[in-house]
Amino acid sequence: MKKIPRYFQIARWIREKIDKGEWVIGSKIPTQREIAEQFGVNRSTVVTAIEMVKSEGLLEGKTGSGIYVVNNQWSLISAISPPDWNDFTKWSLQPASEHTVQMINELENRKDLIQFSKGELGPEMFPHAEITEAMGKVTLQLQEFGYGDGLGELGLRTEISRHLQRIGVNIAPESILIVSGALHALKLITTGILKRGSTVFLESPSYLHSxxxxxxxxxxxxxxxxxxxxxxxxxxxxxxxxxxxxxFLNPTFQNPTSTSMTLEQRKILLDKCQYYQLPIIEDDIFRDLWLDAPPPAPLKALDKNGQVLYVGSFSKTIAAGLRIGWLAGPEAVVKRLSDVRMQTDYGSSYLSQVLVKELLASGMYEKHLQKVRCRLREKRDELLRLLSLHLSDVATWSTPSGGFFIWVVFKKKMNMQKLFKQCLAENVVINPGFIYNDRHSTLRLSFAYATFEEMEAGILTIKSSLSNQI
Amino acid sequence: MKKIPRYFQIARWIREKIDKGEWVIGSKIPTQREIAEQFGVNRSTVVTAIEMVKSEGLLEGKTGSGIYVVNNQWSLISAISPPDWNDFTKWSLQPASEHTVQMINELENRKDLIQFSKGELGPEMFPHAEITEAMGKVTLQLQEFGYGDGLGELGLRTEISRHLQRIGVNIAPESILIVSGALHALKLITTGILKRGSTVFLESPSYLHSxxxxxxxxxxxxxxxxxxxxxxxxxxxxxxxxxxxxxFLNPTFQNPTSTSMTLEQRKILLDKCQYYQLPIIEDDIFRDLWLDAPPPAPLKALDKNGQVLYVGSFSKTIAAGLRIGWLAGPEAVVKRLSDVRMQTDYGSSYLSQVLVKELLASGMYEKHLQKVRCRLREKRDELLRLLSLHLSDVATWSTPSGGFFIWVVFKKKMNMQKLFKQCLAENVVINPGFIYNDRHSTLRLSFAYATFEEMEAGILTIKSSLSNQI
Known part of the structure; x- marks a missing residue:
């Protein structure tokens, strides 16, 4: 192998990718830089390799838009439809944000960046000991498991029912559907209940726009x-x-603004919605992450008429990789959504379900929450301190009383696209408000993930990037 | 509590269900028999309770079709759309089968029935020791986990790539998408790739019709x-x-007929599909469950042009409750489906993924398969023996060389709906061929789940039920 030149090896790798059908006709191959990084070679070596495969008629370069696969008469893609990503991922109403959201999604997986974007607990809050203990118990009690019933594991539904009782929501286990996270619940609702041509009322700004x-x-x-x-x-x-x-409503520690409706406002809203027969999807995934005092009761606790479908999740409080959330509401609606669900993926992972059940039943979840609240409070206060120190001239914000986010509003109009790019060039990921359909110059900064040191470096980066615009 | 009469307690329970919004307007309440069973009372007690709540204007009876909730001006259901289950669950082209499939789905969860229906390994084949060992290892190595990348856990994708290599399929980990079972993969394909107005070619009979x-x-x-x-x-x-x-094709141990295409036929099919530019979804979930000899190579192994999307699962071989399967194909298509997937549920359970990875990497999966094959062979042979002994006068069948099912074809036309009901009355669940759109008098019998004793009792029940029709 040693005597084969690197460019030759790279050309062979490219040919194999095409030959195996992994890179199909019409698809763009990775950039020269990406290939160079992967093989640890200079770009010139990659250029030589690509020229070689081009000369065989397998690749073709389009000026300014990369190198494409062009051989291979019977590729799958040509038989179905070309992968037009721009058409496919209609992320939002604002064309500008599409690209930004996709980019942020990919950037969030990178460990080398300062993450003001990530809506997840930092690794220091991962309940390692609790999960290890619960896994041990689950393993000891493990019984054979197959396809479950349509609603999800009864023991978990019973624990969630008890958990909801504590916040004033009376829902029997048979009116709870276990889902793979809150987004999954919302998707089931849009596909399983809403008619085509429905009108959806949404908060603005809202993370649902992204x-x-x-x-x-x-x-x-x-x-x-x-x-x-x-x-x-x-x-x-x-x-x-x-x-x-x-x-669709996220009334408690709203994403991205972190505002909460007062109890009074909740009552008025629910009354009016009943009068106008407007059903409510209450997305309440941040409730358990209050920092100063428990938030007002959920709308669902005030709901006597089955007006509200209530959605919760353990993604924000334990770990997103569990993929466990729930949907609670009138039995007939829950049953209907359970049927829709069974027609798409036959339920959530049994292991994740019994693990969460154990965490709830043992009280470990509640203890973990107490630790998380302490740590999140420290992190929030630190980010607030840094903001006051460095950005109080140019922006305002409120103190969030729960959740992950500080919503920063700039006093003057800024070019947020430019700020996003400049910060990224310095390895800082921020979420500009326009991805949530906000028309002002705003930022959502998460204090959940970054360390204190990263926060400081990140805020200084934002400050220096802004100095170009002021 | 003792002095409150039972009918009064039941009436209160009904009122609570309505009051909490769990039973909404327009929904049918459980039958008198179901309520009587739940409370352990006579039906007459339930009738008294229902009359009481009726007199309060909360319930109304419709002759022949049960009791409905009628109060409550602002219910959720009235604001969206009435739960018309018949309209909603368009199970198949044949109206007759809709009800039967729904019924079978519910019956499969009952432990008191003889299950010729269930497409799952019997509890004696559950890999208890292997899963316990793997869980232990996974717990020891557990690192914090959040939202994963779009394709699924890299370690698992690498193991699946190795697993596929052994059956002649060369697919790199970056061309594999982890999904929550094969149905989930098929659903992603229908929503993420197929255009409205597409024409789908399906086997007939096929489980996809159900x-x-x-x-x-x-x-x-x-x-x-x-x-x-x-x-x-x-x-x-x-x-x-x-x-x-x-x-859409299930070429190996096809569900429900258990037939397999020969290598020769596979080659011809693939060539022709390439010529006509007809892409193939290869559903190969039973491959690892061969009983006599390994089956011919998958179409994907013969595919040099990215013509085939390949779908597999661990639901049939390990446990359905894991909810882990995969989809492998051209990188661009897999990427596209991964994006669709991330927009619905943000990935599969991390725990299930690392557990399966451990089972594959340790070789425990392969050892487990060997045990499963032995046991399934015994069970197949026993069911064949019972069929020969009791039903050879009236039906024919082939020996399945893999999978779970024997496809029984009756020599004369039978009323299969009637047979289904008669067997069910004797606590035996069978799957009549019409739910798979088969026009003949056929049955799919699973030998995977029932015990030897249950098989014998079940076959005798089928025999005696048939005697009414012969």
Missing amino acids: INLFPAEMAIREIPVAEEGLNIKELFQQKFTKNSSIL | INLFPAEMAIREIPVAEEGLNIKELFQQKFTKNSSIL
Whole structure:
């Protein structure tokens, strides 16, 4: 092998990729830089290799847009449809954000960056001891498991029912559906309940604008969020079509603004929604992460008429990789969504389900939450301190009383796209408000993931990037 | 509590269900018999309770179709759409089967029935020791885990890549997507690749007819399956629309017929599909469960042009509750489906993924398979013996060389709906061929789940039920 030149080895690797059908016609091959990094060679070596494969007719370069596979008459892609990513990933209403969101999703997996973006607990809050102990217990009690019932493991549903009881929500286990995270619950609702042509009322800004949740046939109406959460007055100036309007709401530590509705506002909203027959999807995934005092009761706790579908998750509080969340509501609706669910993936992992059950039943979840709250409070306070120190001239923010995020509003209009790129060039990932359909110059900064040192370096980077714009 | 009469307690329970919004307007309450069983009372007590709640205006009876909730002006269901289950669960093309499939799905969870239906390994084949050992190792090595990358855990993808290598499929880990079972992979393909208005070619009979996989906009064309699998000649008499036709195929131990295509037939099919640019979804979930000799190579092993998307799973070989399967194919298609997937549930359970990785890497999976094959062979042979002894006058069948099922063909036309019901009355669950869109009098009998004693009792029940029809 030693005597074969590197460019020759790389050319062979490219040919194999095409030959095995892994790189199909019409697809773009990795950039010269990426290949050079992978093989640990100079770009010139990669250029030689690519020229060699080009001369065989397998590749073709398009100026300014990379090298494409062009051989191979019967490729799969040509038989179905070309992978037009721009058409496919209709991320949001604002074209500018599409690319940014995709980019952020990929950047969040990189360990070498300062993550103000990541909506996850930092590694220091991972409940290693608790999970190890629970895994041990689960393993000892392990019984054979196959396809479960449609709603999910009964023991877990019973524990979630008890957990909800503590926050005033009375829901029997048979009205709870275990899902693979909150996004999965929301997706089931959009595909399983909403009709084509439905009108969806959404907060603005909202993290839901940054994900591809609603089919194009649904009309999205944005309702602004202010200090006290959703602007109820503006919501009820809208027209509702009976049986085809629905409200998606994240009333507690809203993502991205971190605002919460007061109890009073919740009552008014629920009353009005009942009057107008507007059903509510209550997304309450940050509730357990209050930092100063427990938040007001969920809408679901006030709901006597089955007006609210309630969605929760353990992704933010334990670990996203468990893929365990829930959906609770009227038995008939839950049953219906369970059927939809069984037609797509036959349920959530049994192991994840019994692990979470054990964490809840043993009280380890509650103890873990107490530790997490302490640590998150420290991290929030540190980020607030850094913001005051370095950015108080140019921006304002509120102190979030729970969740992961500080919502930074710049006093003057800034070029947020440019700020995003400049920070990234310095290895800092920030989420500009426009990906949540915010029209102002805003930033969502997560204090959950980065270390104190990273926070300081990150804020200084934002500051120096801004200095170009002021 | 003792002095409160039972009917009063039941009435209170009903009121609570309605009050909490668990039973919403328009929904049917459980039958009198079900409620009586739940409370351990006579039906007359339930009737009294229901009359009481009816008199309060909360319930109303419709003759012949049960008791419905009628109160409660602002229920969720009235605001969205009434739970019309018949409209919602469009299980198959044959109206008769809808109800039967739903019924079978529910019956499969009951432990008191003889299960000729269940497509799962019996509890005696559950790899208890192997999973316990692997769980121990996984727990020791556990690192913090969050949202994973879009394709799934790299270690697992690497092990699957090695596993596929052994059956002649060369696929790099970056061309493998981890999914939550084979159905999930098929669902991703139908939603992520197929256009509305696509034509889908399916085997007939096929288990895919019994699940609600394809949106109504897609045209389904059925191609018959015979001794040597798919009727290739008939397939290529069809018209194909370029870029919007696709073939779904289960060429090895096909469900429900258990037939396998020969290597020769596979080559011919692949050549022709390449010529006509017809892409293939190869569903190969039973491959590892060969009983007599390893089956012919998968189409994917013969595919040099990225014509085939290859789907596999550990649901049939280890345990369905893991929810781990894979999809392998051209890198661009896999990437695309990974994006679709990340927009619905953010990946599969990390715990399930690392557990399966450990089972594969340690060689425990392969050892487990050897034990499973021995046991399945015994069970197949026993069911064949019982069939020969009791049903050879009225039916024929072939010896399956792998998988779970014996496909029984009756010599004369039988009323299969009636047979299904009569067997069920005797606590035996069978799958009549019509749920797979088979027009003949056929049965799919699983030998994987029932014990020897249950098999004997079950076959005798089928025999005696048939005697009414002969």
